[in-house]
Amino acid sequence: xxxxxxxxxxxxxxxxKVVVAMSGGVDSSVAAKLLVDSGYDVVGITMxxxxxxxxxxxxxxxxxxxxxxxxxxxxxxxxxxGIPHYTLDYSEKFREMVVKNFVEEYKRGRTxxxxxLCNTEMKWRALLEKVDDLGVDYIATGHYARKVRHPETGxxxxxxxxxxxxxxxxxxxxxQPDGLSQTLFPLGDLTKEEIRTLAADANLRTAHTPxxxxxxxxxxxxxxxxxxxxxxxxxxxxxxxxxVDMDGKKLGEHKGIPFYTVGQRxxxxxxxxxxxxxxxxxxxxxxxxxxxxxxxxxxxxxxxDLNWFEEMPxxxxxxxxxxxxxxxxxEWATVTAEADGVARVVYDNPQAAITPxxxxxxYQEDQVLGGGYIKAVVFENETAGIEE
Amino acid sequence: xxxxxxxxxxxxxxxxxxxxxxxxxEVIQAMSQTMETVPGNPSSIYTTGRLAKYELTRAxxxxxxxxxxxxNELIFTSGGTESDNLAIKGLALANQHKGRHIITSxxxxxxxxxxxxxxxxxxxxxxxxxxxxxxxxxxxxLQFALRPDTILVSLIWVNNELGSINSITELGKMVQEHGxxxxxxxxxxxxxxxxxxxxxxxDAMSVSGHKIYxxxxxxxxxxxxxxxxxxLIEGGSQESNLRGGTENLPGIVGFSTAAQLIEQxxxxxxxxxxxxxxxxxxxxxxxxGIRLNTHPELRAPNILNISIPHVDGESLxxxxxxxxxxxxxxxxxxxxxxxxxxxxxxxxxxDDLARATIRISIGRDTTRETLERFTDILxxxxxxxxxxxxxxx
Numbered sequence: 001x002x003x004x005x006x007x008x009x010x011x012x013x014x015x016x017k018v019v020v021a022m023s024g025g026v027d028s029s030v031a032a033k034l035l036v037d038s039g040y041d042v043v044g045i046t047m048x049x050x051x052x053x054x055x056x057x058x059x060x061x062x063x064x065x066x067x068x069x070x071x072x073x074x075x076x077x078x079x080x081x082g083i084p085h086y087t088l089d090y091s092e093k094f095r096e097m098v099v100k101n102f103v104e105e106y107k108r109g110r111t112x113x114x115x116x117l118c119n120t121e122m123k124w125r126a127l128l129e130k131v132d133d134l135g136v137d138y139i140a141t142g143h144y145a146r147k148v149r150h151p152e153t154g155x156x157x158x159x160x161x162x163x164x165x166x167x168x169x170x171x172x173x174x175x176q177p178d179g180l181s182q183t184l185f186p187l188g189d190l191t192k193e194e195i196r197t198l199a200a201d202a203n204l205r206t207a208h209t210p211x212x213x214x215x216x217x218x219x220x221x222x223x224x225x226x227x228x229x230x231x232x233x234x235x236x237x238x239x240x241x242x243x244v245d246m247d248g249k250k251l252g253e254h255k256g257i258p259f260y261t262v263g264q265r266x267x268x269x270x271x272x273x274x275x276x277x278x279x280x281x282x283x284x285x286x287x288x289x290x291x292x293x294x295x296x297x298x299x300x301x302x303x304x305d306l307n308w309f310e311e312m313p314x315x316x317x318x319x320x321x322x323x324x325x326x327x328x329x330x331e332w333a334t335v336t337a338e339a340d341g342v343a344r345v346v347y348d349n350p351q352a353a354i355t356p357x358x359x360x361x362x363y364q365e366d367q368v369l370g371g372g373y374i375k376a377v378v379f380e381n382e383t384a385g386i387e388e
Numbered sequence: 389x390x391x392x393x394x395x396x397x398x399x400x401x402x403x404x405x406x407x408x409x410x411x412x413x414e415v416i417q418a419m420s421q422t423m424e425t426v427p428g429n430p431s432s433i434y435t436t437g438r439l440a441k442y443e444l445t446r447a448x449x450x451x452x453x454x455x456x457x458x459x460n461e462l463i464f465t466s467g468g469t470e471s472d473n474l475a476i477k478g479l480a481l482a483n484q485h486k487g488r489h490i491i492t493s494x495x496x497x498x499x500x501x502x503x504x505x506x507x508x509x510x511x512x513x514x515x516x517x518x519x520x521x522x523x524x525x526x527x528x529x530l531q532f533a534l535r536p537d538t539i540l541v542s543l544i545w546v547n548n549e550l551g552s553i554n555s556i557t558e559l560g561k562m563v564q565e566h567g568x569x570x571x572x573x574x575x576x577x578x579x580x581x582x583x584x585x586x587x588x589x590x591d592a593m594s595v596s597g598h599k600i601y602x603x604x605x606x607x608x609x610x611x612x613x614x615x616x617x618x619x620l621i622e623g624g625s626q627e628s629n630l631r632g633g634t635e636n637l638p639g640i641v642g643f644s645t646a647a648q649l650i651e652q653x654x655x656x657x658x659x660x661x662x663x664x665x666x667x668x669x670x671x672x673x674x675x676x677g678i679r680l681n682t683h684p685e686l687r688a689p690n691i692l693n694i695s696i697p698h699v700d701g702e703s704l705x706x707x708x709x710x711x712x713x714x715x716x717x718x719x720x721x722x723x724x725x726x727x728x729x730x731x732x733x734x735x736x737x738x739d740d741l742a743r744a745t746i747r748i749s750i751g752r753d754t755t756r757e758t759l760e761r762f763t764d765i766l767x768x769x770x771x772x773x774x775x776x777x778x779x780x781x
């Protein structure tokens with residue numbers, strides 16, 4: 001009702017040229033198939049982002065995203081579909097943009113979500129630049145998301161996928177608005193089960209590939225191991241420091257700020273009677289502040305590097321449904337755009353562990369209005385000190 | 389195994405004969421006949437086996453004649469890569485009591501470079517000679533690198549990426565006079581240059597079937613009689629105890645047939661290819677900033693390697709493929725990542741230029757018209773991308 005749903009990529013002019021980003025998994029394979037079936041002129045592209053020897057740990061190359069196997073599978077699927085396939089090497093750029101940022105964010109005491117940055121910078125910005133060379137009209141991905149057009153403003157917005165369990169609209173807030181107009185999400189109206197069935201019926205080689213892991217370049221999910229093993233020199237200046245309670249009393253020692261995240265309970269080595277959670281990481285004083293569960297609650301925070309799909313009037317409060325991490329159930333909030341690309345968000349009800357570095361994404365109904373990176377939480381006792 | 393609707397058209401302008409060649413009809417026929425009429429194992433002692441042995445020997449002797457060697461000096465392998473591996477590792481291992489130093493160049497085929505690297509892991513010392521900007525080894529550089537403990541030198545004859553031709557006679561003579569063994573990878577030389585092994589200062593030579601309109605999966609190493617070699621694949625007395633495993637008889641027959649045919653046609657074809665390639669070089673001359681990586685005179689008749697500045701290599705190759713053109717690029721695909729070819733780096737081509745480097749290689753089906761169409765398409769794509777890169781800069 002707010003907007004006309006116009007995700008149907010089938011409606012587009014037939015024969016339009018599309019590059020589909022293919023990981024070698026089942027989702028992007030089916031995305032390519034749907035585009036071919038709808039009469040698009042499709043080219044499959046696999047972006048080689050990572051070499052698994054840079055992951056360290058007991059990581060075996062096969063079956064991870066960007067492995068030789070996955071690239072090979074994407075190429076085989078393209079041949080099955082009768083379309084060309086190319087591998088583009090973005091590993092240097094990925095290392096420079098995404099992995100470097102990942103390490104730096106942890107050093108700054110923040111908790112990054114590399115998928116958000118990878119989508120913004122690699123899958124959209126870098127790929128869009130390339131497809132311009134190739135004279136292509138659209139890029140498409142296997143993300144679970146939809147794209148809708150606002151009936152009045154005519155602008156495109158990202159919207160939640162029909163399959164709520166798989167919805168990935170959260171990690172797509174950073175796409176530049178003009179990039180979005182050149183984007184197709186063929187899977188937006190399908191469920192995972194339907195996609196598996198489509199792949200199996202078409203006998204696609206990737207029909208039974210496993211689900212991808214959380215952080216593709218750390219397949220064992222142990223980011224602390226990854227930092228210590230592969231980025232030891234970047235962490236050379238990291239030193240242990242104090243763990244303090246909300247009143248500043250020392251409770252223990254931490255091993256270095258990058259190894260902790262806000263909301264963390266395990267691995268603090270504290271002998272307190274009740275469970276303690278990290279509430280704040282203070283790089284200026286190299287201290288980590290902990291508190292009881294209720295002390296991680298906050299309702300106000302600042303968001304930076306905002307990306308809006310609609311023009312946002314400065315200083316005007318807007319009602320949104322805001323998510324502060326992937327899988328966060330979301331809560332009503334009021335967001336007010338302030339100067340310098342910063343916005344202030346006030347939740348109706350306090351939320352646990354609002355974590356700097358994570359993304360805050362603002363929805364109206366099922367549509368993404370915009371998003372940004374969480375800059376800082378404004379705790380009640382500090383409110384007075386923050387300049388309005 | 390899975391559906392394929394055949395929607396992708398094959399490249400209509402195939403200019404990658406140095407990568408592989410289509411199998412010619414006579415070869416298909418000879419192979420097919422062998423499979424139909426010669427079912428035996430050449431090692432079996434009964435009649436069917438003896439017949440297979442006869443066919444194998446015939447094919448071997450005929451190939452030997454093409455190469456100017458004796459049949460029992462040929463070791464059939466699975467292709468050029470195995471031949472290179474067998475030569476480098478096999479000669480080094482069998483002769484290490486004389487020394488453990490090996491010389492090769494920076495622009496060799498991967499099969500040679502990787503084998504040398506393995507030997508280093510096994511305790512050998514390897515010198516990788518630099519080359520000139522065409523990829524050619526200067527004899528003086530070689531002379532300087534030879535040491536008393538040098539047992540083996542391996543240098544490519546016709547460079548597979550660049551098409552430049554090393555002066556094998558001069559280099560080989562120097563090596564043999566020094567008392568070391570000389571191996572050359574002649575995979576791209578066969579059918580292009582006159583090869584009479586017994587008159588060459590060479591001890592071992594790699595050749596392959598699928599570069600000369602023969603089948604994939606078969607090659608040979610020629611080894612001068614009396615040269616010690618340690619086998620790499622064991623498990624039978626085939627190939628004079630130097631390469632175990634039941635012989636790939638249809639493949640060997642196909643390879644031998646292809647070699648005889650290409651040798652018969654060699655002089656005429658080389659002359660034709662030279663004319664076409666000269667015309668192509670001239671036609672590409674006016675691409676702004678074009679760099680030739682193939683030696684202007686000491687070159688194979690069928691290969692031309694060029695680098696084109698101010699274009700995005702990835703985009704260029706995608707657009708060429710989409711336009712139906714098949715040419716090789718200046719990258720080696722390792723794990724899907726595009727690393728600039730080590731050969732191009734070695735001859736001083738910067739990374740960004742290496743990514744926009746094209747190896748054009750022609751063959752028996754290439755016509756003047758094909759090359760004219762190619763030239764038009766290439767210039768159009770280059771113009772588009774150069775304009776764009778200037779717009780950005």
